Amino acid sequence: MSEIVDAWVRRLKGKLRPIGEMTHWERMAAAFELRRADLVPVAPELDYWQITYAGYSHAEIYNDVDKTTDACIRTWADLRTDAIWMYVDISHQIENFIPPEKRPEHFVHRGDKDYLLFKPVAKTIDEAIELYESRAYERYLEGSRAVTHYVPHMLQLLEFQEKMDRIVPVIVGIATPSNYAETLVEVQQFVRWTVTEPKKVKRYLDLALEERLAALDFYAEIARKHGLHFVCLFGGARTWGPRQLREFGYADEIFVQKAVKLFPYVFWHICGHNLPEAMQLLVQWDGIKAVQYDMPYYSQKLSWPEWCESVARLFAGKRCAMNSPTTQTACHGTPEDVRRMVREFLDATLPHTTAVVMPGCEVDSYSPVENVRAMIEEARRKPLP
Amino acid sequence: MEKAERLQKLAQAVLEMDVEGIVPLIEDSLAAGLSPVEILAEGLSAGMRQVGERFKQGEIFMPEVLVSCDVYYRGLEILRPLIRQTGGGPVRGKMIIGTIYGDIHSVGKDVAVPVFQAAGYDVIDLGVDVPDERFVEAIREYEPDIVGLGTYMTSTFMHTRETVRVIEQAGLRDRVKIICGGPAVDPAAARRMGADDASDDAWEAVGKLDRLVEELRAARRSA
Numbered sequence: 001m002s003e004i005v006d007a008w009v010r011r012l013k014g015k016l017r018p019i020g021e022m023t024h025w026e027r028m029a030a031a032f033e034l035r036r037a038d039l040v041p042v043a044p045e046l047d048y049w050q051i052t053y054a055g056y057s058h059a060e061i062y063n064d065v066d067k068t069t070d071a072c073i074r075t076w077a078d079l080r081t082d083a084i085w086m087y088v089d090i091s092h093q094i095e096n097f098i099p100p101e102k103r104p105e106h107f108v109h110r111g112d113k114d115y116l117l118f119k120p121v122a123k124t125i126d127e128a129i130e131l132y133e134s135r136a137y138e139r140y141l142e143g144s145r146a147v148t149h150y151v152p153h154m155l156q157l158l159e160f161q162e163k164m165d166r167i168v169p170v171i172v173g174i175a176t177p178s179n180y181a182e183t184l185v186e187v188q189q190f191v192r193w194t195v196t197e198p199k200k201v202k203r204y205l206d207l208a209l210e211e212r213l214a215a216l217d218f219y220a221e222i223a224r225k226h227g228l229h230f231v232c233l234f235g236g237a238r239t240w241g242p243r244q245l246r247e248f249g250y251a252d253e254i255f256v257q258k259a260v261k262l263f264p265y266v267f268w269h270i271c272g273h274n275l276p277e278a279m280q281l282l283v284q285w286d287g288i289k290a291v292q293y294d295m296p297y298y299s300q301k302l303s304w305p306e307w308c309e310s311v312a313r314l315f316a317g318k319r320c321a322m323n324s325p326t327t328q329t330a331c332h333g334t335p336e337d338v339r340r341m342v343r344e345f346l347d348a349t350l351p352h353t354t355a356v357v358m359p360g361c362e363v364d365s366y367s368p369v370e371n372v373r374a375m376i377e378e379a380r381r382k383p384l385p
Numbered sequence: 386m387e388k389a390e391r392l393q394k395l396a397q398a399v400l401e402m403d404v405e406g407i408v409p410l411i412e413d414s415l416a417a418g419l420s421p422v423e424i425l426a427e428g429l430s431a432g433m434r435q436v437g438e439r440f441k442q443g444e445i446f447m448p449e450v451l452v453s454c455d456v457y458y459r460g461l462e463i464l465r466p467l468i469r470q471t472g473g474g475p476v477r478g479k480m481i482i483g484t485i486y487g488d489i490h491s492v493g494k495d496v497a498v499p500v501f502q503a504a505g506y507d508v509i510d511l512g513v514d515v516p517d518e519r520f521v522e523a524i525r526e527y528e529p530d531i532v533g534l535g536t537y538m539t540s541t542f543m544h545t546r547e548t549v550r551v552i553e554q555a556g557l558r559d560r561v562k563i564i565c566g567g568p569a570v571d572p573a574a575a576r577r578m579g580a581d582d583a584s585d586d587a588w589e590a591v592g593k594l595d596r597l598v599e600e601l602r603a604a605r606r607s608a
Contacts, residue, residue, distance in 0.1 A: 108489075118489075145524065186491075187490075187492060188491055191447055191448040191451060195448050195449060197403075239492070240447075241449065241450065242446070243448075245447055288480055328571050332571050364538075364540050365545075366539070366540060
């Protein structure tokens with residue numbers, strides 16, 4: 001029972017204007033199940049953005065679960081997106097490797113709108129392996145595998161979801177083994193070691209996988225007791241090449257195989273350089289219903305519509321495509337740029353598969369509210385085939 | 386072994402990420418009479434250019450690029466003191482570079498610095514999470530042509546405006562060109578925030594650096 005949740009439920013339940021013929025939950029579920037929905041769902045990942053939109057600073061909500069939940073629900077009540085994203089920085093998820101008194105040294109707050117910085121836990125691969133072998137993640141935890149201090153916030157949002165009779169789903173992000181392994185040591189170190197220390201990397205990933213599989217059990221309990229249905233798996237491996245995907249992709253694949261058995265609506269979040277090859281891999285992993293993807297970094301030889309269409313063709317009959325606009329356009333573009341990108345994505349995608357409008361990564365804190373509104377309006381304006 | 390063959394082997398060592406092999410190769414080349422500048426410019430730097438070509442073609446990826454950069458640096462550690470003693474080759478321009486305040490990621494800069502050095506730029510690396518005032522101090526201290534602002538994330542890219550403002554406030558903006566780099570940058574947005582250009586590709590950025598240095602020198606001449 002949470003007062004903040006009850007206050008919002010009293011304010012909203014039975015009083016919201018309907019949007020379309022389906023509920024937000026039904027619309028998202030239809031897209032994930034490759035069924036026709038009444039409207040194109042729109043579910044931007046508003047992690048940090050929703051905090052500042054609601055008038056809070058990151059520092060203010062860092063240790064205040066009620067304000068965090070308030071920000072997420074307030075933003076949803078205003079914008080009526082088709083999902084509520086739990087607020088969490090993926091680096092929060094490795095808090096359980098750090099003694100509580102040392103955590104402030106690893107998280108750095110700057111301006112009110114700035115990203116929360118995370119400093120790595122280990123500098124060498126041997127140190128990282130030692131952290132896992134000593135089961136450091138169990139030492140600093142109190143009574144559960146609660147992977148972040150925002151777990152109470154997650155429970156509050158799920159309470160809201162249930163008390164609102166599941167008209168809108170809550171999306172919870174869970175880091176994959178590759179993401180976890182990279183974040184602990186910083187990605188640039190990890191990817192170097194895939195070349196120079198492949199045996200140690202394998203050992204390291206095996207340990208990360210073991211911890212992540214156990215963490216899934218923790219989330220499965222949340223799903224059973226609190227109604228967690230929509231899960232975003234935050235993939236790492238964003239700068240991996242084909243060799244890394246071949247040699248080390250197994251850890252994420254095993255993780256996915258377990259996750260899709262535990263939650264009804266699992267999607268994968270990926271961005272980075274080697275996306276075309278990574279996407280090929282993702283359509284082979286059974287059970288993932290959708291993929292939130294970005295544009296490949298660096299020299300993209302395809303135009304935006306061509307890239308979206310190539311993905312949609314790959315996903316046809318297999319996956320729902322989640323994208324648009326790019327995070328950069330959401331932040332630096334004009335509302336018209338945003339609308340154009342959304343239109344192009346939908347025109348390229350809908351002939352082949354279902355779509356959810358959302359940038360391939362989180363909406364940045366600095367993104368103008370007009371751009372977020374433009375994204376939502378343009379998605380809702382699109383007639384479905 | 387012929388000089389051309391030695392230089393080819395040095396370039397190959399960079400391309401093939403031969404972290405252990407680069408040191409004896411350089412020692413052998415020096416013993417055979419090759420100058421440190423030749424070894425750097427026609428061996429290691431040529432290797433870095435080939436790395437760039439393969440990266441652009443999608444034949445190699447970031448993990449391999451980073452290790453090739455490490456090989457280049459390992460060679461540079463040996464050659465740099467020798468080049469100082471003997472005098473270096475021609476320098477295309479001087480640059481200070483740092484990851485912008487609020488950003489601790491070095492992955493982009495780890496690639497950009499050796500690529501720029503291999504292209505003939507004198508690069509002073511200020512590190513990561515560099516406060517704006519440090520850029521101002523470094524402009525005064527090193528008198529560079531270019532200031533490179535590395536940003537890995539969309540949000541830290543937005544700090545460009547503040548860094549440029551502080552440089553302007555110090556009365557130094559006209560002395561330098563400012564370029565942003567990283568996966569989230571956008572040239573038009575960089576210009577709106579007061580920088581001169583941006584690039585998400587270190588090899589492509591070399592052409593932009595050349596252009597910016599030329600513009601700066603033309604402005605200095607006309608002043």
